[in-house]
Amino acid sequence: MLSFDELTSPERELWDAFPEGRRVDLRTGVPEDDRVVEGGQWGAARTVRAAVIVGLLLGANPAQPGAVACLRLAGARISGHLNLAGTQIAHALWLEDCWFAESVDLLGASLQTLVITGSRVPGIEADSARVEGNLDLRRSVVESLASSPFNHVSTALSLSDARVTGGLLLNGAEMRASGGWAVAAGGLVMEGGVFCRGFVARGEVRLLGAQLPGGLFMQGARLTDPGPHGVSLALDNAAASTLDFSDGFTVNGTVRLQGTQVSGTLTFQGAVLNGPPDGQGPSLVALLMQAVDFDFTLARAPSGTVDLQGAQVSFLHDSEHSWPDVVELDGFVYGSIKVHKTGERRETVGRRNSVPQRVAWIRRCPGYNPQPYEQLAGWYRKAGHDDEARRVLLAKQRHRRQTLPRTARAWGHLLDVTVGYGYRPWLAGVWLLALTLLGALSFSAQTPTPVQRGEGTPFQPLVYTLDLLIPIGGLGQRTAWYWPNDSLQWLAYLLIALGWVLTTAVLAGVTRALQKN
Structure with a gap:
C-alpha cells in the first residue's frame, strides 16, 4: 500500500483531486512539448506511477460525503x-493525452466509463471485462501485446467476451499489430x-460472433496489414x-461476413476493397450473410x-464499379435490384438493356450454376416482365x-436455332412458315401417287404441306397421297x-402469353 509520503508532486496532486473528481492536467500548453509520441522523454514532473492510479481506483483515498470521486488525468x-x-x-477513469510505458490489463474487470x-x-x-x-x-494509438491468456497472436486491443453497456468509441484511433490482430x-x-x-487498423479486426444491436460504423476507416490469413x-x-x-472505407485484405446477420443496412457505398496485398485472396466473403438493404456501390x-454464395438480401444496390472479374452467386437470393448511375438509383427491372448486363454479371461466376439464372428470371417474372x-x-x-x-451440344444448337429452347416461340412460327413454303414448292414440282385411285380429294401442295406440319387432326391430304420419289417422301x-417440335413450341408460347394476361 502506497503512503502519501512516498508520492511525487504530480501524484500528490492527483491524490488530492481524486475524491472530488477534479482533473489534473500536466500538459505544458506548448504543442512541441506535449506531443504524446515523445511522451517517453517526459520527466518526473509529468510522471505518475500506474500503482498510484490502481490504488486510488481501489479506495486508497475515498471520496468525501457529497462528492463523486473520479480519476481524471491529462498529459x-x-x-x-x-x-x-x-x-x-x-469510479470512472479518464486519461487524456497520456503516454503509457506498459500495457493496460483489464482482464475480467468490472468498471464504469x-x-x-x-x-x-x-x-x-x-477480455471478459464489463464496462457500465x-x-x-x-x-x-494502441500497439500490439506480445500475447495474452486467450490469444497467441500479437494483439493491440483485446475485448473477447467483453460486455459494454454504452458505446465503443474508436474514432480517429489507430490499432497497430501488423500481421496480427x-x-x-x-x-x-x-x-x-x-x-x-x-x-x-494495422492488422486484423476480429468481431466473430459479436452482438452489435447499436451498429458498427466505419466510415472512412482504413484497414491495412491483414492478419495471418x-x-x-x-x-x-x-x-x-x-x-x-462507406465514405472511403478502404481495406487491404479480405472482408469476411460469413453467416453475418444485419437487421437493417449493410453498406459499402464509396468503399475500396483491395483484397490481400499478394492478390491471391478474395475481397469479400459473405457466405450465408443476411441483410435487409445491401448497398454495394x-x-x-x-x-x-466477391463471394455471395447462400446470402440473402431484400434490396441489392450496385453500380458499374461493384463487381470484379469473378463473383460467386450460387444460392444468392435477393428481392430487388437497384442500379446506381449518375447519382441516381433506378430499379433494374424494366430497363431495356438490363438483361444483357445482368446475364454478363452471372457469367462472372466460375462454372455453370442454374440458381443465379433462376433467381434473376424469378425476379423479372415477379415484377411482371415475362419477356x-x-x-x-x-x-x-x-x-x-x-x-x-x-x-448434346449439337442437339442444343438445333433447339436454340429452331425454337430458342422453347423461350422464343415466335422463332418456331418463322420456321413453320419457311418449311411451309419449302414444302409447297417442292411438292408442286411433281405429282404424287394416290393411295386409292379415284378416291380422295385432289392433290394441293400447300394443303398437303400443312397437313404434314400440323400434328393434330388432319386435312385429308397426308393419308391420300404418297411419293414414288424417295427424296420427296x-x-x-x-x-x-x-x-411436332415446332407446333409444340408455338402452343407453349401461346400458353405463356395467356397465363401472363
Whole structure:
C-alpha cells in the first residue's frame, strides 16, 4: 500500500483531486512539448506511477460525503503496469493525452466509463471485462501485446467476451499489430454502437460472433496489414442492426461476413476493397450473410473475388464499379435490384438493356450454376416482365450447353436455332412458315401417287404441306397421297417430325402469353 509520503508532486496532486473528481492536467500548453509520441522523454514532473492510479481506483483515498470521486488525468507519463485485472471499480477513469510505458490489463474487470483518448498505449487487455458506460479510445494509438491468456497472436486491443453497456468509441484511433490482430473481440456484446470513423487498423479486426444491436460504423476507416490469413475484417456469425463501411472505407485484405446477420443496412457505398496485398485472396466473403438493404456501390471494382454464395438480401444496390472479374452467386437470393448511375438509383427491372448486363454479371461466376439464372428470371417474372425472364432462361440454357458432351451440344444448337429452347416461340412460327413454303414448292414440282385411285380429294401442295406440319387432326391430304420419289417422301417424313417440335413450341408460347394476361 502506497503512503502519501512516498508520492511525487504530480501524484500528490492527483491524490488530492481524486475524491472530488477534479482533473489534473500536466500538459505544458506548448504543442512541441506535449506531443504524446515523445511522451517517453517526459520527466518526473509529468510522471505518475500506474500503482498510484490502481490504488486510488481501489479506495486508497475515498471520496468525501457529497462528492463523486473520479480519476481524471491529462498529459502524464504513466510508468509501470496498469493492472486492474479482476477488480471491481466504482469510479470512472479518464486519461487524456497520456503516454503509457506498459500495457493496460483489464482482464475480467468490472468498471464504469473508461476513457483513454489521444494517448499511446502498448496494448489493452480487456477480455471478459464489463464496462457500465462507454469505452472511449478516440485518437489513441494502441500497439500490439506480445500475447495474452486467450490469444497467441500479437494483439493491440483485446475485448473477447467483453460486455459494454454504452458505446465503443474508436474514432480517429489507430490499432497497430501488423500481421496480427489489431482488435480481437470475439463474442463482444455491445448495447451501444461501435463508432470507428477515421479509424486505422494495422492488422486484423476480429468481431466473430459479436452482438452489435447499436451498429458498427466505419466510415472512412482504413484497414491495412491483414492478419495471418490475409483477412483484415472478420465478422463471422455476428449480429448487427447496421454495418456501415462507406465514405472511403478502404481495406487491404479480405472482408469476411460469413453467416453475418444485419437487421437493417449493410453498406459499402464509396468503399475500396483491395483484397490481400499478394492478390491471391478474395475481397469479400459473405457466405450465408443476411441483410435487409445491401448497398454495394463501391468507388471502384474490387481487386479480388466477391463471394455471395447462400446470402440473402431484400434490396441489392450496385453500380458499374461493384463487381470484379469473378463473383460467386450460387444460392444468392435477393428481392430487388437497384442500379446506381449518375447519382441516381433506378430499379433494374424494366430497363431495356438490363438483361444483357445482368446475364454478363452471372457469367462472372466460375462454372455453370442454374440458381443465379433462376433467381434473376424469378425476379423479372415477379415484377411482371415475362419477356425478360424468358431471355434470362434462354441464356441459362446456352450457358448449360457449354458443359454438355459434343452430341448434346449439337442437339442444343438445333433447339436454340429452331425454337430458342422453347423461350422464343415466335422463332418456331418463322420456321413453320419457311418449311411451309419449302414444302409447297417442292411438292408442286411433281405429282404424287394416290393411295386409292379415284378416291380422295385432289392433290394441293400447300394443303398437303400443312397437313404434314400440323400434328393434330388432319386435312385429308397426308393419308391420300404418297411419293414414288424417295427424296420427296423423306422430305415428307422430315416435315412431320419438325412439325411436332415446332407446333409444340408455338402452343407453349401461346400458353405463356395467356397465363401472363
